[in-house]
Amino acid sequence: MRTILMLLLYLFVCIISIPLLLIECIVRKVNKRAAAAFALTVVRIAFNLGMFVSGCKKKIVGTENIPRDTPVVFAANHRSFYDIILAYQTIASAHVQVAFISKIEIKKTPAIAQWMYFLNCLFMDRGDMKQNMGVILDAIALVKDGYSIYIAPEGTRNATDTLLPFKEGSMKIATKTNAPIVPVCIRNTENILESHLPWVRGGKVYIEFGKPVYIDTLEKEEKKHIGAHIQHIVQDMYDSSEQKCG
Numbered sequence: 001m002r003t004i005l006m007l008l009l010y011l012f013v014c015i016i017s018i019p020l021l022l023i024e025c026i027v028r029k030v031n032k033r034a035a036a037a038f039a040l041t042v043v044r045i046a047f048n049l050g051m052f053v054s055g056c057k058k059k060i061v062g063t064e065n066i067p068r069d070t071p072v073v074f075a076a077n078h079r080s081f082y083d084i085i086l087a088y089q090t091i092a093s094a095h096v097q098v099a100f101i102s103k104i105e106i107k108k109t110p111a112i113a114q115w116m117y118f119l120n121c122l123f124m125d126r127g128d129m130k131q132n133m134g135v136i137l138d139a140i141a142l143v144k145d146g147y148s149i150y151i152a153p154e155g156t157r158n159a160t161d162t163l164l165p166f167k168e169g170s171m172k173i174a175t176k177t178n179a180p181i182v183p184v185c186i187r188n189t190e191n192i193l194e195s196h197l198p199w200v201r202g203g204k205v206y207i208e209f210g211k212p213v214y215i216d217t218l219e220k221e222e223k224k225h226i227g228a229h230i231q232h233i234v235q236d237m238y239d240s241s242e243q244k245c246g
Contacts, residue, residue: 002200003198003199023038036119041092044089051086057203058204058205059245062211063093065182066182071146073149073171074149077154078157080157080189082193086207098119098147099139099150101121101139101151103126104124104126126156136172155167161239162235163231166227168225168227180212181213185234185238186207188205
């Protein structure tokens with residue numbers, strides 16, 4: 001039943017997006033940042049509906065750790081398609097203007113791809129190193145323009161209890177801008193969809209935002225391997241999250 005409701009919700013979003021995207025285009029011609037804020041509101045509402053229809057019960061920890069006065073780089077583990085739904089509506093509720101880095105295949109998804117474009121999201125082709133570097137440079141430019149960036153440095157979904165290595169290249173977004181890195185731990189989102197594709201089932205999901213890591217406070221060896229350093233922080237958050245999920 002939840003699967004059917006999610007499909008109907010997606011169809012509704014595609015239909016209602018037609019006039020809303022027209023408004024978005026008009027606003028963008030006048031004020032790009034106002035257009036991004038409008039898109040953020042629309043997507044937050046849609047994702048909240050998606051979480052409700054899916055039967056997700058959210059446990060959110062640590063939003064007070066998100067800096068409000070400076071753009072940041074959110075570095076999260078990646079377990080499910082639902083990570084984006086959970087993370088985006090949570091971050092948006094904290095009034096943070098954020099662009100996601102996503103796999104390029106999402107560009108083929110109607111409505112979702114268009115809204116991501118207006119949110120300044122970036123699409124990475126994991127098989128093209130040159131294109132990946134271009135995405136990192138675009139992300140650096142966005143941070144310098146005042147936008148936060150959300151990235152999953154594992155590079156792919158991983159539903160095991162051991163995180164994959166965080167790609168050091170993704171950390172250049174922070175090192176080249178001196179933006180603080182906010183570690184993000186996500187748990188149980190795979191139980192909503194991926195564990196029993198194609199069916200959607202309700203359940204408890206968990207997201208935690210750790211204390212920001214400031215590049216200039218790191219030791220020399222930590223600066224040399226920032227990806228590994230942030231991975232260890234997120235892994236520790238994940239290992240201790242099971243008792244917090246209830």
